Amino acid sequence: MTDWQPEQIEAFYRNHSRELWALFYSMCNDPERACDAVQEAFARLHDYHGQPVRDLKAWLLRVGQNWLRDAARRKSNSVHLLPGLDDHTSATLTADQHLQLKERQQQIREALRLLNDDDRRVLVMKYSMDWSAAQMASVMDCSAAAVDMRLSRARRRLAEILTEQGFSND
Amino acid sequence: MTNQHSDQPASEHGLSEAAVDHLLRDFFRLEVPLALNNPVRPVTVQAAVVPAHRPAPASRIAIVAALAALTACLLLMSSDAPVAPRGPGLAAGPLTVEPAEATLPVSSAPNADAGNVPVDENGLLLRETEEIRLNPGR
Numbered sequence: 001m002t003d004w005q006p007e008q009i010e011a012f013y014r015n016h017s018r019e020l021w022a023l024f025y026s027m028c029n030d031p032e033r034a035c036d037a038v039q040e041a042f043a044r045l046h047d048y049h050g051q052p053v054r055d056l057k058a059w060l061l062r063v064g065q066n067w068l069r070d071a072a073r074r075k076s077n078s079v080h081l082l083p084g085l086d087d088h089t090s091a092t093l094t095a096d097q098h099l100q101l102k103e104r105q106q107q108i109r110e111a112l113r114l115l116n117d118d119d120r121r122v123l124v125m126k127y128s129m130d131w132s133a134a135q136m137a138s139v140m141d142c143s144a145a146a147v148d149m150r151l152s153r154a155r156r157r158l159a160e161i162l163t164e165q166g167f168s169n170d
Numbered sequence: 171m172t173n174q175h176s177d178q179p180a181s182e183h184g185l186s187e188a189a190v191d192h193l194l195r196d197f198f199r200l201e202v203p204l205a206l207n208n209p210v211r212p213v214t215v216q217a218a219v220v221p222a223h224r225p226a227p228a229s230r231i232a233i234v235a236a237l238a239a240l241t242a243c244l245l246l247m248s249s250d251a252p253v254a255p256r257g258p259g260l261a262a263g264p265l266t267v268e269p270a271e272a273t274l275p276v277s278s279a280p281n282a283d284a285g286n287v288p289v290d291e292n293g294l295l296l297r298e299t300e301e302i303r304l305n306p307g308r
Contacts (some may be wrong), residue, residue: 012229025201035203087209101200108197127198162193163184169193 003052004045012056013042020060026124028068029113035069037064088128113159119154126151 004012017038024034041064045053051063053059112120125136131143131149140147185193287296 013237021202021206031201031203038206095230105197105200107303108193109201124226127194152187155187155194157187158194159187159190162190162248167185169185169189 004056006046009042009045011056014143016057016060017042020057020064020122022128023061023062023121025063026117026121027072029109029120033068033071037068040064040067051161084085094106107162107165107167111158111167114159114161115154118159122150123154123158 003009007112020038020041025031026038028037038060041060044057044063045060046102055167112123115123122140125131125139133147136147136148137144286296288294289296
């Protein structure tokens with residue numbers, strides 16, 4: 001067991017798991033895999049017996065990142081299932097609508113994958129966590145105006161990629 | 171956050187920045203796992219026993235009301251039904267409640283002969299009950 005108490009780990013999980021998910025998501029572009037990386041990082045923290053962990057977030061990020069790297073190596077030998085929308089959409093959509101939504105999600109996911117790392121990261125931080133420019137600026141160590149510029153640039157690039165893919169926004 | 175998105179499309183037939191903003195909001199609403207929208211405790215820390223289903227108070231009240239109505243119906247039916255003849259000495263009224271039988275003593279002092287214990291008020295002994303034949307006609 002690490003020197004962190006279970007209650008502290010739980011509190012950290014509640015407050016930061018979504019942020020960690022977003023960072024992992026920006027690396028792998030796969031919501032389920034990013035979620036697994038979060039779980040894996042916390043599970044390893046619970047069983048950790050090494051040196052005291054000073055910066056918990058950095059430690060979890062490193063563990064999750066390593067796990068993602070290993071998972072990417074194994075990926076070629078495993079069956080990869082696309083994440084489903086069933087949990088979110090339940091019975092409110094017809095089968096056709098559900099299929100359309102799934103295709104649309106996949107198109108946007110693919111477009112995000114084609115962005116460079118910086119553009120993808122800034123979009124994921126903005127839209128998956130709904131952070132303000134000021135919050136993002138403190139993490140990215142730049143001004144809020146610079147964040148807005150990066151966001152704008154990333155959105156334009158994503159629009160170009162989606163247009164090239166023949167994406168229709170009906 | 172900024173809402174000052176350019177409405178100029180990225181290309182001639184492309185999406186505007188505002189459209190991409192809207193698209194990404196919808197996209198991530200579905201993309202973020204539900205488990206992270208409603209954070210759960212890490213499973214490795216402690217296993218908690220959660221009841222599978224706990225009826226809401228309203229449904230509990232409904233169940234009690236239904237049972238009460240059913241009991242009232244049964245009582246009403248039994249009071250209207252013709253009364254079958256009962257055993258000798260018992261009242262034949264429709265809602266007569268028979269007195270509960272007194273507990274039969276079937277054991278005595280620890281060192282006494284258990285067979286000599288009387289089991290009814292006529293002095294029938296436990297030993298004698300072994301000779302009683304059930305269904306003597308068969």
